[in-house]
Amino acid sequence: MTRLPSPPALVALGGNAERTRSHNRRVVLETVRRHGPLGRSDIAALTQLTAQAVSNIVTELAAEGFLMERGRRRTARGQPPVDFAVNPDGGMTAGMEIAADRITTVLVDLAGDLRAQRTAALNDPSPPAVQALAAAELRDARAADGLPGRLLGCGVVMPGPFGVEGMSSVGDTVLPGWADVDAAAVMTEALGCPVTVENDATAAAVGERLYGAGRDCLDFCFLYFGAGLGLGIVVEGRPYRGAYGNAGEIGHMRVVAGGRACACGGRGCLERYASAHALAERLCDAGLPTTPDAIARLHEQRDPVLAGWITESAGLLGPVIGLLENLFDPATIVLGGALPDTVIDALVEAMRPLPLSVSQRDGRKTPRLQRGATGKLTAALGAAALPLLDRFEPAI
Amino acid sequence: MTRLPSPPALVALGGNAERTRSHNRRVVLETVRRHGPLGRSDIAALTQLTAQAVSNIVTELAAEGFLMERGRRRTARGQPPVDFAVNPDGGMTAGMEIAADRITTVLVDLAGDLRAQRTAALNDPSPPAVQALAAAELRDARAADGLPGRLLGCGVVMPGPFGVEGMSSVGDTVLPGWADVDAAAVMTEALGCPVTVENDATAAAVGERLYGAGRDCLDFCFLYFGAGLGLGIVVEGRPYRGAYGNAGEIGHMRVVAGGRACACGGRGCLERYASAHALAERLCDAGLPTTPDAIARLHEQRDPVLAGWITESAGLLGPVIGLLENLFDPATIVLGGALPDTVIDALVEAMRPLPLSVSQRDGRKTPRLQRGATGKLTAALGAAALPLLDRFEPAI
């Protein structure tokens, strides 16, 4: 993640009036984003700010284009409130998924709606070539008509791990030429706007936190089926990256004694069985196609190879879910990634009954396991959510 | 933990001048606590507050007895700074470990030093009896001469899980009569000061965060050998409890296929092998004594039963350490609890070489695994650290 070049202060910094205002702006914006159209005094009640303070901040945010008036609501008595909502056209964020062979770009507005989408083949994954192609893709995506002009930031998802020098770790899948590069700096230079670099699972989790199942959860996990298997962790509403940015490395957990050999040097690693890549391998061996659309069709046709993979993966993943629940006690666990929605649903179904864990409680509102809302653009959309989180989310 | 009766606001609250001051007071206090004696302008540099703001806050904190002047430091040129340090006698916190058969009470001053310690047998673990005994123990402990008068709060460690109704979960070890009780409220009523209730592992982690190996780590784990095996998790400097307060339930991870039966209904659970209780069981079967002191002696004598347990436990725990590192990417993992220091050290040693994980990096400063600093009073001392964290730690 190229974060923490010097470990951050071990103690918080002091505050002042300006920081208070900045914090309160975020609080107001986030409150409106989450609760939909609200009047000024609704906001005041929710944030525990005074009506006057909210009034000032709302005026400011509306003038800057982040909030928009939505007219008066009809109420029983008294002056009806003027509702405000986030102005979708108040700005955009970009999300990019940089894979070994292609770059996927999305533009998302402040309402979280997809406004543009592109994919380009990447022939040369070296940093200069990626810089050039990414810049061109972003420029071309922004050239479409009717898009908000303001670009608030760009999130980039790419194979990690990054940053930590001398990382001789498990599952090093970094792109050629990017091993000792400050990816965020390289991409910021290329794109000309603030860039946040993240791994696919964490980005997906952030996307889910802003727009999906995680909207109402402060603590949850996202199990991401990509080339490998990744775990995105949200703690107190914010992504958890660990002391060195490598948290959530779940793919190399040993689940089969003496199982298949893995690139990490071990055997029986989880992601050698339960990952998009493992499925593709299996389909390939059986002479079947491996594109997402083809997999979706295979699932419709109840293909036995695919069904077998689902059953096997579910059998391996079930205990892992229980383990995650016991360790993190998440409000929910979201499944998603580079697999068709129907296959994710089948996996969720095949994992029942889930093992006993602290998550097994009477009267749960949220399901222990659910599919993510954002579909196959999950990673890119999650990437687009990163700058928004940076900009809107106040510290709790 | 009897927290979150209503899930807290999903968005932060607004700030104002008073909250800013409260935050800055914490920042100053915590900075001095961590860095030892500091002059006002040192504090200003570290906190990024102005010297004037620091001066005002320091004056206030000194008047309240939290900080004390330590005289002028000798410097090269210019007016030498007046150093301030945390005033040990500025207040105390109490820590209580309530077990099925006894209550251990400690009093700790603001410097983290143990000032009083008591243990009393508990014949009746029902809430009223515990209330009466705990109140008497706290009163008697405070009666000693020369103790600071001010009691800032009390942390209580007791067998969980609490709070969540209908919890039909793994390893329910709650005391008889406490199943559907708001433990924090009961103990607050009994002790007449703010009470934080926590499980042993999390309390130990907080103690380590304030005074031990976790002082310089924002993210780390504490593996606690108690009756069972607990995991305390510190994230961004604060204890992580999960969405429902049950995070860190590591003891029932299956590590031996078809292994020993466990109270949770499963087989081969980790804590049936690697826990103080499992060791006691094993020693008992061999006709050996099971008190901590006796275990320490057995270890000195290189007793083969104990040595066998250490080897076996280390074999089971090693992969678990690797798993935790891959999931949490902690700065370090601390081992501690109800075992003699020498045995913890032997366990750490027996786990080498640790498995490959993201924590295996060149140039580590902190060890991947280390013994906790607080010895066999770990749980009670950790409990005493809880109110201090509540009071001193600013949000990052």
Next chain:
DNA sequence: GGATTAATTCAATTGAGTTGGTTTAAGTGA
């Protein structure tokens, strides 16, 4: 149409940090 109710704004106040200048307590060096 006046009374009631609730949202919002206006104007004055307050709390807290910042700014710029001043004082204080040392060491330096002629």
Next chain:
DNA sequence: TCACTTAAACCAACTCAATTGAATTAATCC
């Protein structure tokens, strides 16, 4: 010894942003 330098700390005026209490506005109720 005494003016000079340096850095810490303080003083007083200022500014920012939230709060407070009163006034205004826009609806419904009767």
